Amino acid sequence: MSDTSPSEKPLNETWLILGASSAIARAFARAASAEADILLAGRDRTDMEATAADLRARSGRRAGVVAFDATDYASHAATVAQAKAFAGDGLLNIFLAFGTMPSQGEIDADPALIAKVIEANYTGAAHILHVAAPVLEARRAGRVVVLTSVAGDRGRLKNYVYGSAKAGLNAYLQGLRARLFRAGCTVTTVKPGPVDTAMSYGLNDMPMMAAPETVAAASLKAAKKGAETLYTPGIWLIIMTIIRLIPERIFKKLNI
Amino acid sequence: MTRWKKMTLTGWGRSHVASVEAARPERPRDLDEAMADTASGTLIAHGAGRAYGDSALNTNGRVVLTERLDRVLGFDAATGLVICEPGVTFANLMEIFLPRGFMPAASPGTSFATVGGALAADVHGKNHDRHGGFGDHVEWFDLLLADGTTRRVDAQNDAELFAATIGGMGLTGIVRAVAFRLLPNASPWVRVKERRIRDLDEYIEAFATIRDRSTFSVGWIDAVATGAALGRGILETAEFEAHDTLPKPRNPHRVPFDFPGFALNHFTVKAFNAQHYRRVPQTGRERRKSFAEFLYPLDALHGWNRIYGKRGFYQFQCVLPDAGARAGLRRLLEAISEAGNPSFLAVLKTLGRSGRGHLSFPMRGFTLALDFPRINGADGLLRRLEAITLDHQGRIYLAKDSLLTREGFRAMYPLLPRFERVLAKVDPASRLMSDQARRLGLKGAP
Numbered sequence: 001m002s003d004t005s006p007s008e009k010p011l012n013e014t015w016l017i018l019g020a021s022s023a024i025a026r027a028f029a030r031a032a033s034a035e036a037d038i039l040l041a042g043r044d045r046t047d048m049e050a051t052a053a054d055l056r057a058r059s060g061r062r063a064g065v066v067a068f069d070a071t072d073y074a075s076h077a078a079t080v081a082q083a084k085a086f087a088g089d090g091l092l093n094i095f096l097a098f099g100t101m102p103s104q105g106e107i108d109a110d111p112a113l114i115a116k117v118i119e120a121n122y123t124g125a126a127h128i129l130h131v132a133a134p135v136l137e138a139r140r141a142g143r144v145v146v147l148t149s150v151a152g153d154r155g156r157l158k159n160y161v162y163g164s165a166k167a168g169l170n171a172y173l174q175g176l177r178a179r180l181f182r183a184g185c186t187v188t189t190v191k192p193g194p195v196d197t198a199m200s201y202g203l204n205d206m207p208m209m210a211a212p213e214t215v216a217a218a219s220l221k222a223a224k225k226g227a228e229t230l231y232t233p234g235i236w237l238i239i240m241t242i243i244r245l246i247p248e249r250i251f252k253k254l255n256i
Numbered sequence: 257m258t259r260w261k262k263m264t265l266t267g268w269g270r271s272h273v274a275s276v277e278a279a280r281p282e283r284p285r286d287l288d289e290a291m292a293d294t295a296s297g298t299l300i301a302h303g304a305g306r307a308y309g310d311s312a313l314n315t316n317g318r319v320v321l322t323e324r325l326d327r328v329l330g331f332d333a334a335t336g337l338v339i340c341e342p343g344v345t346f347a348n349l350m351e352i353f354l355p356r357g358f359m360p361a362a363s364p365g366t367s368f369a370t371v372g373g374a375l376a377a378d379v380h381g382k383n384h385d386r387h388g389g390f391g392d393h394v395e396w397f398d399l400l401l402a403d404g405t406t407r408r409v410d411a412q413n414d415a416e417l418f419a420a421t422i423g424g425m426g427l428t429g430i431v432r433a434v435a436f437r438l439l440p441n442a443s444p445w446v447r448v449k450e451r452r453i454r455d456l457d458e459y460i461e462a463f464a465t466i467r468d469r470s471t472f473s474v475g476w477i478d479a480v481a482t483g484a485a486l487g488r489g490i491l492e493t494a495e496f497e498a499h500d501t502l503p504k505p506r507n508p509h510r511v512p513f514d515f516p517g518f519a520l521n522h523f524t525v526k527a528f529n530a531q532h533y534r535r536v537p538q539t540g541r542e543r544r545k546s547f548a549e550f551l552y553p554l555d556a557l558h559g560w561n562r563i564y565g566k567r568g569f570y571q572f573q574c575v576l577p578d579a580g581a582r583a584g585l586r587r588l589l590e591a592i593s594e595a596g597n598p599s600f601l602a603v604l605k606t607l608g609r610s611g612r613g614h615l616s617f618p619m620r621g622f623t624l625a626l627d628f629p630r631i632n633g634a635d636g637l638l639r640r641l642e643a644i645t646l647d648h649q650g651r652i653y654l655a656k657d658s659l660l661t662r663e664g665f666r667a668m669y670p671l672l673p674r675f676e677r678v679l680a681k682v683d684p685a686s687r688l689m690s691d692q693a694r695r696l697g698l699k700g701a702p
């Protein structure tokens with residue numbers, strides 16, 4: 001028998017999904033909605049309404065939609081305010097899953113793309129997290145999960161602009177983790193290997209493609225544990241450890 | 257910009273292989289873009305690829321994989337009306353709705369099939385006498401047409417396009433949402449009765465009595481038995497049963513490689529079939545099974561189509577009207593055992609009534625389905641079975657078909673002219689095209 005009084009019953013939780021139209025975000029929302037309400041944030045409202053309906057039909061829990069544009073910084077405060085209202089006096093968690101990945105070739109042909117890659121992958125992410133952080137701090141609880149990439153672990157010939165944006169985000173998250181730790185919140189950096197999504201579909205035959213559901217389930221589990229960093233699938237921890245250990249004078253000659 | 261990926265696709269029987277360019281939309285707008293991006297050239301929807309032959313293939317053309325359009329868009333427990341994107345599978349529907357007591361009214365024998373594929377083939381289940389086919393429960397659907405527009409179609413506002421799309425094998429457009437009714441009072445458990453049937457005559461009589469009494473019924477036939485045992489098998493009937501636990505999720509196994517061609521020969525199949533027949537005691541037996549295990553016996557073995565080896569196999573399924581069924585089934589089974597092609601999955605069911613589509617397969621009668629390894633002589637056998645089917649006013653199921661002739665097709669589907677009139681209207685340039693449509697001479701294929 002449990003003798004918890006009503007005031008001690010676990011708080012209702014909401015996951016704010018930033019960049020909700022990706023396959024990983026959809027899979028994460030489905031997994032998380034078993035135990036939490038979901039607020040989907042992104043630009044494609046038609047698509048998000050469909051996902052919200054799907055979540056409601058599956059779990060019977062609340063699922064809503066809010067407009068969010070990563071590079072329209074001025075709008076971030078409104079997005080966060082709506083998320084705060086949606087969560088009510090429950091907990092607010094954040095899953096951040098947006099980003100863009102033009103190929104290195106496209107960037108070489110049009111260096112103007114560099115600013116866009118940095119804005120979408122770094123500035124937009126850091127900015128919305130900065131705006132949202134005080135909400136989590138005020139509640140003295142909450143979880144932040146951010147998808148970065150193994151590409152951020154080492155600059156590579158084939159992907160170094162995208163990689164450097166993700167590397168910057170990784171460093172930002174280390175700082176944010178220290179800050180939110182003081183308020184009892186956790187920050188989990190998720191570094192997936194190649195995932196079978198629209199972003200990678202048809203690019204080239206990458207062998208070890210993970211299913212979005214695999215990455216989503218691992219991310220949710222890591223978040224619940226409050227893990228700092230997650231490589232998913234797990235093999236990428238080994239791969240990236242080796243890649244980081246290769247001396248630069250050799251690495252620069254490699255065609256990867 | 258749509259990204260098209262070059263790939264090789266096969267039907268479930270792996271007899272047809274096609275090189276295609278495939279798009280895999282995740283959002284509604286990706287689907288619109290894929291259609292717009294194919295202003296010239298041809299396109300066909302591809303669901304879970306469970307059609308056996310070439311229905312969802314388009315050699316040297318394009319396909320749209322619908323697997324990622326997999327959301328349930330709404331559900332009303334008061335009416336049972338559910339709205340789905342086309343890539344939602346029967347496994348999804350069962351997982352979400354069966355615990356709440358709702359089931360799809362018609363479910364094919366594999367839960368991997370998608371709702372889009374079910375509408376396009378107007379699939380039937382083991383309860384067709386009682387509940388009809390998939391199309392009978394469709395309220396409306398949203399159809400993306402070749403001109404890039406989307407139309408919401410129901411039986412009133414565009415009766416002809418509605419009838420052409422249900423059972424229309426993807427040739428009118430790409431279905432992007434379907435609203436259909438689930439049936440209440442379903443349970444995750446059924447009580448299954450199994451009994452031995454000595455021969456074909458006993459089968460016909462048994463079905464004549466149970467088809468109106470049982471909710472579910474399906475017969476398995478030992479297709480290598482001959483003489484007095486011709487048509488012997490096991491008849492299963494099932495009713496829902498209340499029970500206070502949920503079935504354990506099934507633990508699937510995977511066929512890890514293509515079996516060598518000799519693995520399935522006359523002797524192994526004969527031994528297997530005889531053993532399968534004796535599995536059920538002479539007096540019959542009764543047990544509780546999970547609904548999923550009853551409906552989808554093969555789904556626990558992923559990739560079971562590989563046991564037929566690299567050359568693949570054909571599936572043949574026809575329906576014969578009640579009147580000539582006894583004589584027709586006898587001739588079919590005789591032709592099969594004479595040919596000596598070792599078929600070990602032969603299924604006999606009854607269908608209750610015609611479907612709503614121009615090309616809907618069901619009609620009141622008996623339906624026989626068999627797998628044939630693609631060995632020498634298999635093509636000739638299928639031709640003979642087609643002729644026997646025609647002789648008995650029957651028809652062959654397009655979702656299972658690999659070799660049907662143009663003449664046979666026209667004779668079996670009397671509403672074809674109406675179907676073709678709709679195609680001429682909604683897709684005058686024949687942009688929606690499949691290998692099957694080409695083979696059957698649809699859409700002006702030379």
Ligand SMILES: Cc1cc2nc3c(=O)[nH]c(=O)nc-3n(C[C@H](O)[C@H](O)[C@H](O)COP(=O)(O)OP(=O)(O)OC[C@H]3O[C@@H](n4cnc5c(N)ncnc54)[C@H](O)[C@@H]3O)c2cc1C
Pocket residue numbers: 268300301302303304305306307308311312322342363364365366368369370371372373374376377378379380381382424425426427429430431432554655656690
């Ligand atoms: C083991 C097994 C058992 C089966 N048992 C039965 C049974 O009992 N009863 C029965 O009726 N059938 C049965 N089938 C056949 C199966 O149900 C049909 O072939 C069904 O169409 C498969 O759906 P799919 O999603 O795999 O479609 P696919 O095989 O990918 O496509 C089939 C057809 O549907 C069209 N299509 C798919 N999606 C769309 C869309 N969104 N819009 C328009 N057209 C679309 C395709 O163009 C193609 O013409 C069985 C198949 C297997 C493998």
